[in-house]
Amino acid sequence: MIEIHHTALACAPVAAAFDYVDDYRHVPTWMFGITKFDPIGDHDQGLGAVYDAAMKVGPKTLDSVVKVTGWERNSVIELESIDGLYTHSRWQFEPAGETETRMTVDFRYDLPGGLAGKALGKLIEPFVAQAIRHTDATLRRQVEQSAKHSS
Numbered sequence: 001m002i003e004i005h006h007t008a009l010a011c012a013p014v015a016a017a018f019d020y021v022d023d024y025r026h027v028p029t030w031m032f033g034i035t036k037f038d039p040i041g042d043h044d045q046g047l048g049a050v051y052d053a054a055m056k057v058g059p060k061t062l063d064s065v066v067k068v069t070g071w072e073r074n075s076v077i078e079l080e081s082i083d084g085l086y087t088h089s090r091w092q093f094e095p096a097g098e099t100e101t102r103m104t105v106d107f108r109y110d111l112p113g114g115l116a117g118k119a120l121g122k123l124i125e126p127f128v129a130q131a132i133r134h135t136d137a138t139l140r141r142q143v144e145q146s147a148k149h150s151s
Helices: 014-022 026-030 115-148
Strands: 001-010 034-039 050-057 060-072 076-084 089-097 101-110
Touching: 001 026, 001 089, 001 115, 014 026, 014 089, 014 101, 014 115, 026 115, 076 101, 101 115
Parallel strands: none
Antiparallel strands: 001 101, 034 050, 050 060, 060 076, 076 089, 089 101
16 A cells, blocks of 8 residues: 655635535646546535546556545545545645645555556656645645635
8 A cells, every 4th residue: 555645735714725625626627647537426525425536647547436435624525435446535624824724635545466566556656756746736726726716
């Protein structure tokens, strides 16, 4: 299992940061490599919502179906895959002053065993650092822009 922990500070109130991340339509615009993040069924937000996701890693596209397994407004969004590549992510939102939000993500994923898993691991390894940098910068910028437009 590969685990990633990252914290970023956004110049936006907690409610604005949470609402932006919680809106599935924004996910492909800020999460590096995500090419699809579509709701399955009528429930498209909150606890129990399910999404069909695809991530492009180099020449390979990895498919996954993820379910919201933890959700508390302005505090936590937790997703876990129920089909495809195993992933688990937990996003936490905490006020850092009146107009800033500390966003913390813990992300885990499992690769398949054997030679296929080793080959995929070598493909993903350089991608992870780049993905974190891109996602951090893009998400902070988009959250901050969204907060400015809504105030």
